Amino acid sequence: MSAATDTAAGPATTGSRSGLVRGLTSGAAIVALLYVVLYALYALWEPRALSASTFTSLVNNAAPLAIAAAGETLVVLTRGFDLSVAGVVSLTNVFMAVYPLEGPGGAVLSLLGCCAIGAAVGAVNGWLVAVLRLQTIAATLGTMIVCQGLALVVLDAPGGMVAEWVSYELTDRLFGVVPVSGLVVLAVALAWLAFSRTNTGIGLYAVGADEHAAMLSGVSVRRIRFVAFVGAGMLYGVAGFMLSAQTATGNPNAGAPFLMLVFAAVALGGTSLSGGRGGLVGSIIGAGSLMLLQKVLFSGGVSSFYTGIFQGFVLIAAILFGRAVPRLLGAIR
Numbered sequence: 001m002s003a004a005t006d007t008a009a010g011p012a013t014t015g016s017r018s019g020l021v022r023g024l025t026s027g028a029a030i031v032a033l034l035y036v037v038l039y040a041l042y043a044l045w046e047p048r049a050l051s052a053s054t055f056t057s058l059v060n061n062a063a064p065l066a067i068a069a070a071g072e073t074l075v076v077l078t079r080g081f082d083l084s085v086a087g088v089v090s091l092t093n094v095f096m097a098v099y100p101l102e103g104p105g106g107a108v109l110s111l112l113g114c115c116a117i118g119a120a121v122g123a124v125n126g127w128l129v130a131v132l133r134l135q136t137i138a139a140t141l142g143t144m145i146v147c148q149g150l151a152l153v154v155l156d157a158p159g160g161m162v163a164e165w166v167s168y169e170l171t172d173r174l175f176g177v178v179p180v181s182g183l184v185v186l187a188v189a190l191a192w193l194a195f196s197r198t199n200t201g202i203g204l205y206a207v208g209a210d211e212h213a214a215m216l217s218g219v220s221v222r223r224i225r226f227v228a229f230v231g232a233g234m235l236y237g238v239a240g241f242m243l244s245a246q247t248a249t250g251n252p253n254a255g256a257p258f259l260m261l262v263f264a265a266v267a268l269g270g271t272s273l274s275g276g277r278g279g280l281v282g283s284i285i286g287a288g289s290l291m292l293l294q295k296v297l298f299s300g301g302v303s304s305f306y307t308g309i310f311q312g313f314v315l316i317a318a319i320l321f322g323r324a325v326p327r328l329l330g331a332i333r
Contacts, residue, residue: 027270028282034268034318035289038296045299056179058292060171063181064089064243066287068258069265070188070280071118071235074228076266077204079211079275080136082229084125085236085262087147088118089255092240094151097160097250107166114237121147122233126226144259151252160250170245181242185284188235192280200227208275265290268315289314 043049068085075082092114101110121143128139170180195201203224206214215221243254263273269286271278293314294307302310 027268027278028285030318030321031269031282031285031289034314035285035292038289038292042292042296042299045296052173052177056171056173056181058288058295059179059182059185060246061295062288062291063185064239064246065258065261065265065291066185066284067188067235067242068239069262069269069283069287070192071232071239072262073266073269073271073278073280073283074204074232074235075136076271076273077208077275077278078225078228079208080129080225080228081140081263081273082125082232083137083140083259084121084143084147084233085239086255086259087144087151088121088233088236089240089243089258090151090252091121091147091154091255092117092237093244093247093254094155094160094250094252096162096166096241096244098154100161100163100166102163102165104165104169106163107169110163110166111238111241114241115234116237118233118235118237118240119230120233121236122230123226125233126229129229130222130225148252148255155250155252158249158251162244162248162250166241166245167248170242181245184238184242188238189281189284196279200224204228205276208272209277261287261290264311264315268318 039049046054048054068089072082072085095113095117096110099110099113101107125136125140125143128134128143129136170184172180174180174183196204200223203214203219206217206219207221207224211221214224239258240255244250247254265287266278266283267273267286268289269278269282269284271283290311293311294304297307297310298304
């Protein structure tokens with residue numbers, strides 16, 4: 001073999017190895033491995049862990065958080081934080097419980113209503129942050145409080161009833177095997193994979209990585225940030241819709257647990273909280289891992305009081321693992 005051939009083969013081999021390293025060390029790949037490990041532990045303690053009904057229950061429980069975490073990721077990628085997720089989930093949940101619309105047509109209208117509520121809140125967030133240049137935490141904290149107040153106005157105590165078609169059909173299985181809620185999450189993931197290849201999707205990463213450089217490259221930072229908040233708000237609305245299907249009732253404080261868990265899911269999924277790196281798929285799997293961990297601890301006889309402690313340790317361990325693996329694989333190369 002000639003020297004020229006050797007020279008040509010070297011970079012190709014190096015490039016393929018680099019691609020392998022990036023694939024193995026991506027946030028989505030690492031958290032997917034964590035999910036498999038957790039599911040294996042769950043199967044050891046729960047005899048019905050591999051049944052269709054148990055898997056459907058796991059997906060139903062994780063779907064609202066997964067979709068909310070996907071929305072939060074859009075904002076985090078632009079180096080922002082959106083606290084309004086808790087308020088939007090609460091507001092859309094009570095909306096579903098107080099104004100139930102039966103049948104598939106009613107479900108579509110309810111979903112559109114939830115998305116409209118989320119988009120409206122996202123537009124306000126986007127205007128405050130992108131146009132008025134307010135800090136994301138301050139702006140979204142304000143809209144979260146407003147949404148929580150509106151939720152209490154609509155429903156001042158837990159109650160109401162979500163439409164039966166929504167609560168039964170969206171928590172059921174398609175053909176007796178595939179969880180319907182899983183299909184909704186899959187649709188969100190596929191939509192992201194398509195959107196991330198558009199100019200706006202690429203702009204999210206550019207703004208998060210270096211806002212000044214993105215501006216010099218012709219990226220409209222204001223537009224990108226505004227779109228990120230509106231998209232996030234719509235996904236929060238979908239999360240509230242799916243949570244309502246799961247609970248079948250309304251609660252003006254339903255979104256409170258989401259406030260911290262969405263950021264944990266985003267970080268666990270490999271999205272950098274400083275912006276510019278990550279993606280929705282990792283956040284979705286991260287949310288599933290957090291919810292699965294609760295089941296694992298319960299099956300192992302661990303008190304629910306310790307759930308938060310274990311979730312924190314798993315989050316820290318996953319982040320440290322994600323940083324260590326690239327170095328190890330780089331040393332092997």
